[in-house]
Amino acid sequence: MxxxxxxxxxxxxxxxxxxxxxxxxxxxxxxxxxxxxxxxxxxxxxxxxxxxxxEKDEFIYHEMIVHPAMAVHPNPENILVIGGGDGGALRELAKYPGVKTLDIVEIDKLVVDVCKKWLPQTACGFDDSRVRVFYQDGLKYVRSCIDKYDIIIVDSTDPFGPGEGLFTKEFYGNCFKALKEDGIMVNQHESPFYPKDAEAMQRAHKRITESFGICRVYQAHIPTYPSGHWLFGFASKKYHPVRDLKVRKWKALDLKTHYYNTNLHAGSFALPNYVEEILRNVESEE
Amino acid sequence: MxxxxxxxxxxxxxxxxxxxxxxxxxxxxxxxxxxxxxxxxxxxxxxxxxxxxxEKDEFIYHEMIVHPAMAVHPNPENILVIGGGDGGALRELAKYPGVKTLDIVEIDKLVVDVCKKWLPQTACGFDDSRVRVFYQDGLKYVRSCIDKYDIIIVDSTDPFGPGEGLFTKEFYGNCFKALKEDGIMVNQHESPFYPKDAEAMQRAHKRITESFGICRVYQAHIPTYPSGHWLFGFASKKYHPVRDLKVRKWKALDLKTHYYNTNLHAGSFALPNYVEEILRNVESEE
Amino acid sequence: MxxxxxxxxxxxxxxxxxxxxxxxxxxxxxxxxxxxxxxxxxxxxxxxxxxxxxEKDEFIYHEMIVHPAMAVHPNPENILVIGGGDGGALRELAKYPGVKTLDIVEIDKLVVDVCKKWLPQTACGFDDSRVRVFYQDGLKYVRSCIDKYDIIIVDSTDPFGPGEGLFTKEFYGNCFKALKEDGIMVNQHESPFYPKDAEAMQRAHKRITESFGICRVYQAHIPTYPSGHWLFGFASKKYHPVRDLKVRKWKALDLKTHYYNTNLHAGSFALPNYVEEILRNVESEE
Amino acid sequence: MxxxxxxxxxxxxxxxxxxxxxxxxxxxxxxxxxxxxxxxxxxxxxxxxxxxxxEKDEFIYHEMIVHPAMAVHPNPENILVIGGGDGGALRELAKYPGVKTLDIVEIDKLVVDVCKKWLPQTACGFDDSRVRVFYQDGLKYVRSCIDKYDIIIVDSTDPFGPGEGLFTKEFYGNCFKALKEDGIMVNQHESPFYPKDAEAMQRAHKRITESFGICRVYQAHIPTYPSGHWLFGFASKKYHPVRDLKVRKWKALDLKTHYYNTNLHAGSFALPNYVEEILRNVESEE
Structure with missing residues (x-):
């Protein structure tokens, strides 16, 4: 066939x-x-x-959008996921016993329903009792939050269609306000290789640096995404993504991961020259 | 069209x-x-x-198959490239003023001719005066070399067709003998993602560990190779790929690279859990 | 998408x-x-x-597998369709008021069920009250019929898989016996263009000529079939496909057709030289 | 590969x-x-x-664009091909001993050169001594011809790009004038199946009927053209495409053809109902 x-x-x-x-x-x-x-x-x-x-490679994306921030923040208790209606980020977050609330804002309830039916391995993230689901526009939801979350995971689609608003300066600014004074925002950050993706990645980085003091980008190998070279943004008010990594503490949790580990955590922030260059170009604009 | x-x-x-x-x-x-x-x-x-x-992404492969070993070895003077008829590895090696001889063994002269005509950006590696070209079977060539090279770069095709012999235990053993007492062999090591590639990668790792004391694998993002997740093997008699990295010395050379840098060097040896597992499986067999 | x-x-x-x-x-x-x-x-x-x-081009196939024989036979009352589980041939046959029984032998009941649900425009053929459906192997069914049908329509799949038996000499011989003394068999006859199809077409023609006295092949333009050039076989005990065409009688029925007409009927039996040659090659073998 | x-x-x-x-x-x-x-x-x-x-199916197109008109006209001596830079129509025309001049107007000399080099089986049509080649715009060439040709073959590309002008009312009018009083014009007439092709076909038919008294369309099976169902236009001042077919005379020429024969000639003018309808729609507009 x-x-x-x-x-x-x-x-x-x-x-x-x-x-x-x-x-x-x-x-x-x-x-x-x-x-x-x-x-x-x-x-x-x-x-x-x-x-x-x-089913075969989602573990890479979901582990990499969740664990780096969780391994850096000393005490992540209140977490917000924006987008992520498949439940994969929730599943990874739910592995942490210290988490107290796990809020998720997904605009499209049907995505959640479909994933619960056909991708239970991923959607099982919704089963955790700490999860609260808000079916609404993440852009609007985050506007009304102040000093509320330790970590915000922006697990958006690409910067067009329903996901477009989650790549704006206004949105990142509101995420900043929604975070506590030592909060961390992680976002899916597109890819550096093909020119249009690289532009979207550069634009997102520029907008995030306008709100956050510490803005670093890290990478993962995701075979089913364009070029297989995918980036995540780590935007933080206080903690450095590598220097503040708590290796021993994270290992003590004894979480089972298939891609992430603390060595790779540090390694993933070491970017190729050509990617660093694209990022530096917009940093220096400020 | x-x-x-x-x-x-x-x-x-x-x-x-x-x-x-x-x-x-x-x-x-x-x-x-x-x-x-x-x-x-x-x-x-x-x-x-x-x-x-x-043309667009060969810089990744060629920088990553050359610079890690060159940045670890304290004094690489005699280099052998096996395969690599496109000249890309030579081009990167020729950037080092300390190199004295640059031997290349390529089985197929027509590959070299074609690349010189159509891919001059890559084939320019052949222009360096230190380069000596041997058009013969790499497997046979290396058999007759003893204690001769500081670094051997195995820039082979996939483990079938003309490149098949360059994935055998005998070949790796002969490379070991062809290297000096502190020599390093680097090889293209296939990919960990798709099952058949992962098997080839595992098999190569097993065979290399049978000859070399230090065997590590490192990764790069190569968009045009299967899954975009590509591996290289670092097999060494004496030097550790990360601990013996000479950061200051390498930076002092002031080489222009588009992908490689010494941060990324260290990071590239931090592998995902699932890859480590595939490798450990054959290491423990011994 | x-x-x-x-x-x-x-x-x-x-x-x-x-x-x-x-x-x-x-x-x-x-x-x-x-x-x-x-x-x-x-x-x-x-x-x-x-x-x-x-949905868009089935009318061509179904009109062309049915109307030529119906327009030649002077009084077709008892019709058998072998295969044709989609109902399209039945739909065309049901247009004739003179037909008394419309038997169909389809091996796979699920094909019928699926077509009734998703292709009602075609499967409506089953709604006619004269239709009797036998869910069994056409090969076996026809073995037990003697002197029973005026017309047999062999609406088979390709000559491999479930349809294989409907391309054998034994099967055509049994169809001959199942037909009355002036009966006509029509079969889907593959295509003359691509070599493998042409072989299947030639083989079918050879086998039919071994049973029937009058064996002619006619063609139609079917855009979704290989090469768009499709053939049907007209095998007859008595009537000639063109000389015995009853133009006025058929027109008097005032049937609505989208492809077939009596001019085209005659024209469709005029084959290209290269097709005639393939057919003649096996005719002369006898 | x-x-x-x-x-x-x-x-x-x-x-x-x-x-x-x-x-x-x-x-x-x-x-x-x-x-x-x-x-x-x-x-x-x-x-x-x-x-x-x-190479494999061009014989169908070239035989069908040439022989029908040649088998109808009683004495075709002066022929014009417009387009047809591959030489295939010339090759078929050159088979007729009665032809005196064979003019071809092709806008793009490079097409002829390329075909002579790579498609000699087709381009051999240029070798005939009666052939005169004019490298210019067919639209302009035909404007200056009056009462000159017995047959004009419009072997154009599709009605966009360089071939666009060969589908206009003005062009067909000029062809009419360029023909002698019993002349015939044949043109490639697009396909009836896919809606956009059918529109082009309908438009061409409408424009031709505005100049010529007898306008008929005939069909062939061409596997590599869209839908495999291709049409040709037969526009004539005097002769009817079927009634004036000279079967015996044509057979006496004993030309070797692989697709065309005089039976098929008549058959090819018998069109499916749905095609007739598309054509009638514009005929009745007049």
Whole structure:
């Protein structure tokens, strides 16, 4: 059966995954939601045709968007996830016994419903009793929060469509205010390789540096995302992402991770020259 | 114009690059050699239909196969490259003024000729006066070398076809003998993500550990290789890849690199848990 | 959304249809059944990944497999369809008021169920009160019939998988016996263009000529079948496909057809030289 | 080697041919010219990325654009080909001993040069001593001809780009004037199946009927053209395409053809109802 899902990474580069079956296809109020079954990546979710996550490699993204901040902050108790309706970030956060509240703001309830049905391995994050779900616009939600969270995870889609507002200066400024005085914001930060992705990444970095004092970017290998080279932003009021890493404390938690470890934590902040250059270009603009 | 080169990363995953023109197509004694021009990656070279290098991202592979060993070894003067007929590894090695001889053993002269014509940015490595080219089987060449090289770079194709012999225990053993008492061997080490690549990577690691005392693996982001997550092996008689890194000395050389830097050097040896596990599995077998 | 169904017409030729959604995917006892929705062809059905019919062009196939024989036979009352679980041939046959019994033998009940649900425009053929459905192997069914039908329509899949038996000499011989003394058998006859299809077409013709006195082949333009050039076989005990065409009688029925007409009927038996040659090659073998 | 040429037959339908090598790629003054070698279709030519002809099936197009008019006209001596720079129409015309002059007007000399080099089987048409080549705009050339030709073959590309002018009312009017009082014009007439092709076909028919008294359309099976269902226009001042067919005379010439024969000639003018309807719609507008 020749049945393929293709994502155009650029107009001139295609990444194609053989599909066994399409499991679901729903038009929500906000976007088109599709779930596919594939021999290479297991079940995978797309929104408006863009790859969101696959059963086989989602662990990389979700571990890397959660553990670095959690291993740096000395006492993360109140956590907010913006976006992340698949539940993967929640699942990783729920591994920490010290967490007291786990709020998530997802604009599209149907994404959550679909993931609960077809991607239970990921959506199990919603099962934790500390989780509170708010189905609303993350942009609006965060506007009304002040000095409330230790960590905010911005687990957004790409900077167009429903996720667009989560890449604005206003939004990052509101996240800053919503964080406590030693809070940390982590965001999915696009990719440095293909020119359009690199621009989005640069723009996001510029906007974050306008609000936060400490802004670093770290990287991971995510095979199903464009170029496989994906970035995350670490924006912090007080803690340094590497110097304040609490290696012993984190290891003592004895969490089971498949990608993240504290060595890799430090390593992931060491970026290639060409990426550093793109970032420095906007830093120096200020 | 819809004209695409596609590489099957697995039977169920395709990576496709829009081609503007095919620049060359030659059947050599050993393999089919093709050169294409593409809007996304510039000129690129394939051997037997497998992606070898593209103008846009070859700097990553070539910097990462060369600089880590060069930045660790205290006095690398005699270098051997096995394979690497595109000249990219030579180009990076030629940046070091301390190097005295730069030998390269490439089985297929036509690869060199084609790269000199169509990929001069890469093949310029051959222009250095210290370079000596041997057109022969690397496996045979290395058999006759004893205590001769400070560093051997195994810049092979994949472990099938002409490159197959460069993944055998015998070959690694001969490289060990060809190296001086504090020599280092670096090899392209396949990828950890797709199961078949991971097996090849594991097998290579097992065979190298049978000859060398210090065997570490490091990673880079190479967008045009399967999964974008590529590994290199660092096999050493004496020096540790991270502890013996000479940061100040390397920086003093003031080499211009686009990907590599000494921070990233250390970071690249910090591997994800799942990769460490695959490697440990064969280490413990011994 | 880049989501494509592809059929390999040969190992070196692909025909791809953009899919909007997959509507069904079922593994029956006999084959895999899939239904897709596409912008270009509407809903379409595949069996074991091979294109069977699309909403947009099925009228061509179904009109052409039915009306030529019906317009030649002077009094077709008892009709048998073998295969044809989509109901399209039945739909065309049911247009004739003179038909008394409309038997269909389909091996796979799930094909019928799926078509009734997703392709009602085609499956409506089953609604006619004269239709009797036998869910069994057409090969076996026809063995037990003697002198029973005026017309047999062999609406089979390709000559491999469940449809294989419907391309054998034994089967055609049994169809001959199942037909009355002036009966006509029509079969889907593959395509003359790509070498493997042409072989199948030639083989079928050879086997039919071994049983029937009058064996002619006619053609139609079916855009979604390999090469778009599709053939049907007209095997007859008595009537000639063109000389015995009853133009005035057929026109008097005033049937609404979208492809077939009596001019085209005659024209469709005029084959290109290269097709005639392939057919003559096996005729002369006898 | 996964290397494919793809033509989008519509935005939602792709036809792909595996390519072994690209043999030529030239930007002429008018268009991009590419030649490919493929296992399924042999050498093939594209203009601006659109399929023009393949070694394997060009005989169908070239026989069908030439022989019907030649078999109807009682004494075709002076022939004009407009477009047709590949030489295929010339090759078929040159088979007729009665032809005295064979003029061809091709706008792009490079197309002729490329075909002479890479498609000699087709371009051999230029070798006939009666051939006179004019490298200029067919639209302009025909403006200055009055009562000069027995047959004009309009072998144009699609109605956009360089071929656009060859689908205008003015052009057809000038062809009418360029023909003698019993002249015939044949043109490639696009396809009836996909909506945009059908519109182009309908528009061409409308414009031709505005100049010529007898306007009929005939069809052929061309596997490499969109839908495989291709049309030709037969526009005539005096002769009817079927009633005036000279079967015996044509057979007496004993020409070797691979697709065309006089039976098929008549058959090819019998069109499906849905095509007749599209044509009638514009005929009745007048």
């Amino acid at each position: 020749e049945f393929w899902y293709t994502e155009k990474h650029t107009n001139d580069v295609k990444f194609s995954i053989r599909v066994d079956k399409q499991l679901a296809s729903i038009d929500s109020e906000f976007q088109r939601i599709d779930v596919f079954e594939s021999p290479a990546f297991g079940t995978f979710l797309t929104l408006d045709g863009y790859m969101m996550l696959t | 819809e004209f695409w080169y596609t590489e099957k990363h697995t039977n169920d995953v395709k990576f496709s690059i829009r081609v503007d023109k095919q620049l060359a197509s030659i059947d050599s004694e050993f393999q089919r050699i093709d050169v294409f021009e593409s809007p996304a990656f510039g000129t690129f070279l394939t051997l037997d239909g497998y992606m070898m290098l593209t | 880049e989501f494509w169904y592809t059929e390999k017409h040969t190992n070196d030729v692909k025909f791809s249809i953009r899919v909007d959604k997959q509507l069904a995917s079922i593994d029956s006892e006999f084959q895999r059944i899939d239904v897709f929705e596409s912008p270009a062809f509407g809903t379409f059905l595949t069996l074991d990944g091979y294109m069977m019919l699309t | 996964e290397f494919w040429y793809t033509e989008k037959h519509t935005n939602d339908v792709k036809f792909s041919i595996r390519v072994d090598k690209q043999l030529a790629s030239i930007d002429s003054e008018f268009q991009r010219i590419d030649v490919f070698e493929s296992p399924a279709f042999g050498t093939f030519l594209t203009l601006d990325g659109y399929m023009m002809l393949t």
